[in-house]
Amino acid sequence: MTAPHPTIPPVASRRTVLALGTGALASLVVRPAAATPEALRAAIAEFTKGATAQPGRVRLDIPLLVENGNAVPLTVRVDSPMTAEDHVRRIAVFNEKNPQPNVAVFHLSPRSGRAQVSTRIRLGDSQIIVAVAELSDGSLWSAQAELIVTLPSCAED
Amino acid sequence: MARPLVNVPARARPGEIIEIKALIAHPMETGFRTGPDGALVPRDIIHRFLCTWNGQEIFSADLFPAISANPYLAFTALATQSGTITFRWIDDQGGAQVHSVEITVA
Numbered sequence: 567m568t569a570p571h572p573t574i575p576p577v578a579s580r581r582t583v584l585a586l587g588t589g590a591l592a593s594l595v596v597r598p599a600a601a602t603p604e605a606l607r608a609a610i611a612e613f614t615k616g617a618t619a620q621p622g623r624v625r626l627d628i629p630l631l632v633e634n635g636n637a638v639p640l641t642v643r644v645d646s647p648m649t650a651e652d653h654v655r656r657i658a659v660f661n662e663k664n665p666q667p668n669v670a671v672f673h674l675s676p677r678s679g680r681a682q683v684s685t686r687i688r689l690g691d692s693q694i695i696v697a698v699a700e701l702s703d704g705s706l707w708s709a710q711a712e713l714i715v716t717l718p719s720c721a722e723d
Numbered sequence: 724m725a726r727p728l729v730n731v732p733a734r735a736r737p738g739e740i741i742e743i744k745a746l747i748a749h750p751m752e753t754g755f756r757t758g759p760d761g762a763l764v765p766r767d768i769i770h771r772f773l774c775t776w777n778g779q780e781i782f783s784a785d786l787f788p789a790i791s792a793n794p795y796l797a798f799t800a801l802a803t804q805s806g807t808i809t810f811r812w813i814d815d816q817g818g819a820q821v822h823s824v825e826i827t828v829a
Binding site: 665671 | 795
């Protein structure tokens with residue numbers, strides 16, 4: 567006869583409750599990516615002259631959890647050899663919920679060496695940031711990031 | 724306008740890609756904020772930045788109110804020949820701040 571195993575109580579342990587809790591929070595944070603407001607779409611269409619940018623080749627480095635929306639470091643990189651025949655002509659950055667959808671437009675050339683630009687931006691709310699790159703052959707590529715801002719830039723004073 | 728701060732290596736090899744950092748003190752007033760009297764503070768931002776190498780444009784940017792105060796830009800350039808790198812910041816008042824640095828490419 568073997569001694570009965572100590573029964574595991576069917577109630578959820580503290581550990582499982584905590585694990586569930588973080589999971590539930592994470593699922594709350596994920597929102598549909600298609601919810602880009604009209605102003606953002608209009609600003610992108612103005613930059614692309616109505617053409618649609620395909621996702622890829624652009625990398626957007628931005629913290630996903632921002633403590634201070636007054637100065638958010640942002641780096642955009644585009645996968646390109648930057649030669650006279652094949653280079654990035656322009657990179658535009660857009661936001662969803664600031665008073666204006668435009669953030670910046672960077673003009674590059676083969677003399678840029680690398681398609682990489684860093685700056686600091688203001689964010690008035692938790693929102694989606696979109697970067698669109700226009701290449702020398704006219705093709706358009708984009709990337710987007712969704713981030714959470716705990717202290718928005720407009721909450722100051 | 725204000726004193727700019729740029730970071731460019733003093734010398735580079737031909738064909739080397741160098742990193743250029745440019746910072747300038749500027750309030751970048753968005754035009755969306757209200758002052759103590761409740762009226763909107765008029766917009767005053769640097770809306771254009773240009774960088775030329777011996778007169779040839781290598782990088783430029785159109786900036787909007789969503790750029791932080793004291794705008795910072797970092798970008799790269801292909802070193803070709805020795806000469807002068809000129810930076811130009813243009814704000815809504817029409818004022819331009821120009822700053823030049825020398826670079827030796829050998």
